[in-house]
Amino acid sequence: MIGWIGFFGNLTEFLAKKLLDRQFNLALDERRIACRALVSFHNTLVELENATDQFLAKLEPIANGEKTILFPFWIRQIIDQMDEAIVKFKKIFPDIIPAMNILNPELAGLLTGIAVGKKGGLRKTTTSAFKAMEFTVHWKGDNDYETIDITIPTADLVDTNWERQLHIVTTRDKAKYITRNSEWPNDLLEHLVVNNSRKLVIRATDVDKIIELYRILSDHLRLLKKARSLLAEFIKNNFKIEDILGANTA
Numbered sequence: 556m557i558g559w560i561g562f563f564g565n566l567t568e569f570l571a572k573k574l575l576d577r578q579f580n581l582a583l584d585e586r587r588i589a590c591r592a593l594v595s596f597h598n599t600l601v602e603l604e605n606a607t608d609q610f611l612a613k614l615e616p617i618a619n620g621e622k623t624i625l626f627p628f629w630i631r632q633i634i635d636q637m638d639e640a641i642v643k644f645k646k647i648f649p650d651i652i653p654a655m656n657i658l659n660p661e662l663a664g665l666l667t668g669i670a671v672g673k674k675g676g677l678r679k680t681t682t683s684a685f686k687a688m689e690f691t692v693h694w695k696g697d698n699d700y701e702t703i704d705i706t707i708p709t710a711d712l713v714d715t716n717w718e719r720q721l722h723i724v725t726t727r728d729k730a731k732y733i734t735r736n737s738e739w740p741n742d743l744l745e746h747l748v749v750n751n752s753r754k755l756v757i758r759a760t761d762v763d764k765i766i767e768l769y770r771i772l773s774d775h776l777r778l779l780k781k782a783r784s785l786l787a788e789f790i791k792n793n794f795k796i797e798d799i800l801g802a803n804t805a
Contacts, residue, residue: 556641556688557607558707558755559748561775562715563648564782567600569717570655570662571785577659579793585657590794592654597790599640599647600783606640607776609633611769617762618769625759627699630692637690645685665721684745689754703757707771712751713778
C-alpha cells in the first residue's frame with residue numbers, strides 16, 4: 556500500500572479543498588463525530604508519511620550511488636512500522652464516510668461510489684482492492700529476502716480528476732464508467748487498482764528498480780504531505796480545541 560500514497564494523497568487533497576470551500580454550523584454531536592473521524596484519518600496519514608520517510612531513507616543510499624545493495628537488515632528495521640501504518644490506514648479510511656455524510660453528502664457518495672459493489676459500500680468492498688495494493692517482502696530465513704513486491708498506480712490514476720468522478724457519481728452517469736465488457740464492475744476500486752497498476756519485483760541488487768521506486772515514492776510523498784496539510788488546515792479552522800483534544804484521546 557506504500558506504493559499508493561500518491562493516489563490517496565490526490566484524493567485527500569480534493570476532499571480537503573472541497574471542505575475548505577464551505578462554511579459549517581454543526582450541532583455538537585455532528586461536530587464531534589466529524590472531528591473524531593477526520594483527526595483519526597489525519598493521524599494515520601502522519602504515520603503513513605513517517606513510515607514512507609523511513610523507507611525512503613533506506614533506499615536513498617542506493618539512489619545516491621553510495622550503495623549497490625538494499626540490505627535485508629535495513630528492511631527488518633522498518634517493516635513493522637510500515638505494516639502498522641498500513642493496517643491503521645485500511646481500518647480508518649472507511650470511517651471518514653460518516654464524517655463526509657455530515658459535512659458534504661456528495662463527497663460521501665463519491666467515497667462510497669468509487670468502490671460500491673452489488674453488496675454495499677466502501678467498508679464491505681475495499682478489502683480486495685487493498686490486497687491488490689501489494690507491498691510484500693518475501694523472506695528466505697530470518698536474515699535475507701528473495702524479493703520485495705510492490706504495486707504502484709499508473710500516473711493517470713494518481714492524477715485522477717476527482718471533480719469529474721464526483722460529477723459521474725452524483726449524477727449516476729454510469730455510462731461513463733462502462734468497461735469494454737459493458738458491465739459495471741462489482742468493485743470499482745478494485746477494478747481501478749488491478750487495471751491501472753503495475754508490479755515492481757525488486758531484488759536486493761536491482762539498483763535501477765530501487766532508484767525508480769525511490770523517485771516515484773518521493774514524488775508521491777510530496778503529494779500526501781500537501782494533502783495532509785490541507786486536511787489539518789480544515790480541522791484547525793472548523794473545530795474547537797476541545798473537539799480536537801477529545802478526538803485525539805478517543
